[in-house]
Amino acid sequence: MNELFKRTITGFIYVFLLLSAIMLNADAFDFLFLSFGIICLFEFKRLIRLKELHIFLLFLLVWWLFIHLKTYPFSVYILLLATLLANIYLTMMLFNEKTPIRKQSNNTKLLISLLYIGGGCIFMPLIYKYENNPNPNYFYQNIFNNESQITMIGLLCIIWASDSFAYLTGKAFGKHKLFERISPKKTIEGFVGGLIGAMLIATAISYYSGRPLWQWLILAVILVVTGAVGDLVESSFKRIAKVKDSGTILPGHGGLLDRLDSLIFASPFAYLTLLIFDLF
Template identity: 40%
Template sequence: MNESIVRALSGIVYIALLISATLFSGLTFTLLFGVFLFTAVSEFCRLVSLNKVLPFIIAATGYILFAVFISDNKVYNLMLTVAALCVGCTLLYRLFNPARHTKVDFLAKIVLLSGYIIIPFLLLIRMPFSTGAYNRWLLIGIFILIWTNDTFAYIVGKALGRTKLLERISPKKTVEGFVGGMVFAVAAGFTVSLFPEFGQSSLLWICTALIVVVFGTLGDLVESKFKRDAGVKDSGAIMPGHGGILDRLDSIIFAIPFLFLFYQIIHYVS
């Protein structure tokens, strides 16, 4: 079968599964992203050559404590967010610092796994429950923004891209593509706000779009660096034509701690 057709069909199945599980109920959403969590942990262990036993134990413990027994505990939310932000900032330092880094030891890999993969997934699962009742439309809106940014960053970058964004990590990404993706994501945020189901102001959705674009793009670059260091093209092969779960969710898992903190601040001051 033609590779483009395989890629398109795989993408349709992924999007349909994600939207269906998110819309159906909080339980199906939590279960699906639990599967995504353990798949992402497996893929990350492959990228950094880490035995999977302890990572799976940590992921299972975190999932049971913070996903199955979901509660709007501000202290736990703050602890998880700060931990993820610290690891995220460390990864950004490593991304933009071209100097050669020392070899990452076992403990450092566990810290990276926890702050880069496990905690962001837990925050993602907690986010639609953070104000009490399950808010399925918040997640749907965020994913619409991500998909809009990815799609138009590719289209604009391919048509107009001249200036490389970070060539040593991702040669195909351009500044023009980044700006194009941002413009269309902001437009999508404004459009989403016009539908009462999404229940937020235009300004809030536009701010969400900006956070998603900036930190989502950085997340894509961070994962590209992990793959480049590992000498592989894709994080996995679970999605034909697309790669692994990390290849599909690298943007959201890096952006979610920043987005989660933003919404916590908004809820606190409102």
């Protein structure tokens, strides 16, 4: 019961911080994910045995360039491409048992850390800024006066719903392993259940948003698929490091990276999806 109580309190504080920052303003959300990024980098650095401390200075520099300086859209596209390529590389590494990232050079580990963790955390505030327009859905403007608020809450709720539904359906019906070598408990049935749950939440979110239902459904699929891969990627690092959790900062939950792995990995794909939507 004590463990359940700790998990509940920690989860409540975590959700409260996220929702408060979203509803407050872009600066609060920026600062929150800057803090999250530093903590996740520290946890990831230990998992892969990266010795260099200047990863934190590099992260702060990249953050400053893309969040607090007025950058040209083209520069954001370069960061997006680099982050996506890093994530694709990590996805390919799931199928390569012979060359784990811990055996890579320090420069490679530094670059992967900066793009995978740093880039993932940077694209959350960039999505907030990209969607920073008045909510065109007049009926709900008294609740969400800005489209960025409903978009960020929607992204979080889709990820959380996917995790919850995947756990429940996997526990009840799971028989076929999704990726047994990396995560023995994850099942195909759980993944399908998570996808269904995410699409239900996406349908509900679309009523409050200026974006149409079809965009939210596609976004849900993108988030679930890339989020599942992100979870497997982090699990692979923990498996190689022979640890259960990435850290201990969240009592009852483990490390912050354990809670944000799906979101961090999925955020650049979500940003790309929103860009593509607005081309049509």
